[in-house]
Amino acid sequence: MHASLLRRRAPRREPRRSPARGGARGGDLVDRDLVRLRRPVLRDPEHRQLLDAVRAGAGPGDRVPGAAGMNGRTLRWLLTLVRPRTSGDGARGASRLTILRHHRVYEDGAHPLYRLGVAASVLRAQVELLDRERLGPITVAEGLRRLEAGEPGHRVAMTFDDGYADNAHRALPLLAAVGARATFYLTAGLIERREPAWWDVLAHALERTRLASFDWTGAAGTLRLPVATRAERARALETLLPDFRVEPARRTERLETLRRALEVSEGAPCEFMSWSEAAGLRAAGMELGAHTLSHPHLRTLDAASQQREIAGSVELIERRTGVRPQGLAYPGGDFDARTVTAARAAGLAYAVTTRAGDNRPGASRFELRRRGFAEGACLGPGGRFSPRLAMAELDGAFDRLRGAFAGGRA
Numbered sequence: 001m002h003a004s005l006l007r008r009r010a011p012r013r014e015p016r017r018s019p020a021r022g023g024a025r026g027g028d029l030v031d032r033d034l035v036r037l038r039r040p041v042l043r044d045p046e047h048r049q050l051l052d053a054v055r056a057g058a059g060p061g062d063r064v065p066g067a068a069g070m071n072g073r074t075l076r077w078l079l080t081l082v083r084p085r086t087s088g089d090g091a092r093g094a095s096r097l098t099i100l101r102h103h104r105v106y107e108d109g110a111h112p113l114y115r116l117g118v119a120a121s122v123l124r125a126q127v128e129l130l131d132r133e134r135l136g137p138i139t140v141a142e143g144l145r146r147l148e149a150g151e152p153g154h155r156v157a158m159t160f161d162d163g164y165a166d167n168a169h170r171a172l173p174l175l176a177a178v179g180a181r182a183t184f185y186l187t188a189g190l191i192e193r194r195e196p197a198w199w200d201v202l203a204h205a206l207e208r209t210r211l212a213s214f215d216w217t218g219a220a221g222t223l224r225l226p227v228a229t230r231a232e233r234a235r236a237l238e239t240l241l242p243d244f245r246v247e248p249a250r251r252t253e254r255l256e257t258l259r260r261a262l263e264v265s266e267g268a269p270c271e272f273m274s275w276s277e278a279a280g281l282r283a284a285g286m287e288l289g290a291h292t293l294s295h296p297h298l299r300t301l302d303a304a305s306q307q308r309e310i311a312g313s314v315e316l317i318e319r320r321t322g323v324r325p326q327g328l329a330y331p332g333g334d335f336d337a338r339t340v341t342a343a344r345a346a347g348l349a350y351a352v353t354t355r356a357g358d359n360r361p362g363a364s365r366f367e368l369r370r371r372g373f374a375e376g377a378c379l380g381p382g383g384r385f386s387p388r389l390a391m392a393e394l395d396g397a398f399d400r401l402r403g404a405f406a407g408g409r410a
Helices: 030-036 047-057 073-083 118-133 140-148 165-177 188-193 200-208 230-244 248-262 276-284 303-321 337-345 388-397 397-405
Strands: 094-102 104-106 117-119 154-162 182-184 213-218 221-226 285-292 327-329 350-352
Touching: 030 230, 094 140, 104 118, 104 165, 117 118, 118 154, 118 165, 118 388, 140 154, 140 221, 140 285, 140 350, 154 165, 154 337, 165 276, 182 276, 182 327, 188 276, 188 303, 200 230, 200 248, 213 248, 221 230, 221 388, 230 248, 276 285, 276 303, 285 303
Parallel strands: 094 154, 104 117, 154 182, 182 285, 285 327, 327 350
Antiparallel strands: 213 221
């Protein structure tokens, strides 16, 4: 008999799994993602130090050995192994409202130059997880009503900013499949005029140029930006974005300058939903909110211009859909005291920001916090959806812990 047939094979070991609710031991494998990595992630000494530090109660400001240079996704995933879950079963505990922030919903496999959203499969996994955990999702208006009534429990509202057509085509069916609700904030003027958002114009110009590089003068001075490859175009986009967060007139001027520099004459398509699609969202039980007329950075405008942007969007949405919005999402999270005054004057009941965190009873109605729930917040180190990681984000685990791991990219 061949010698290889006489060798005894070691029995295959199954990964030890943690309890369904609660933390795991540092050496446990609790996610299929780690099995796919094919390396002893949790046996590395620096990871042991990290897990021990979290168990010991490391807090913001503490330097923790093992965090430096670690991939941010892996770091966040590791932290979920040693912390108990506090979310789940929305009917229990003190009253708390978490508002999730989304924008676009992409077809699986799509790779836009400027990715401002999640894949449809990721959104499906998020919605199904929230449904299983009895956390929603619901609309912001409903969540705020329950919060102010002092109803016990943790509830999650889901929001979509801007008003892209993919919200109606992809998000709505996924929400409806589990009887969930969400709030959609519409950039009313762009929808009305069928104009693309400024960031879409910027990305479109970079995607269409045939140049290998071009010169640009902005806040960082005059730069020669290479754009021959997709990676170079993505880096150029990140460099350019801050130069366009200015008042609308200057931004329009800069966009024209950019298109000339890139030698692109073709206009960007409008990817916003139609008014009939917006009305369809409302008919399906979703909440429609305002997101201004043209998506300006509101603090760059005077009080009268802020009033026109906010009140104008409220009136236009009501005129086109028959429903007057009760809520506002500040574009880019940008607002000041004049903005709040304008929102109140327009008859709005609340406004949401981009400030991370949860909302408790007594929260300011015009400074409601939201959590980004992008793919990086819920995909494990193997690139698969991780319920444990998603729930840790909902719990706000990384609000407290991110500052503790100097050198780690969380």
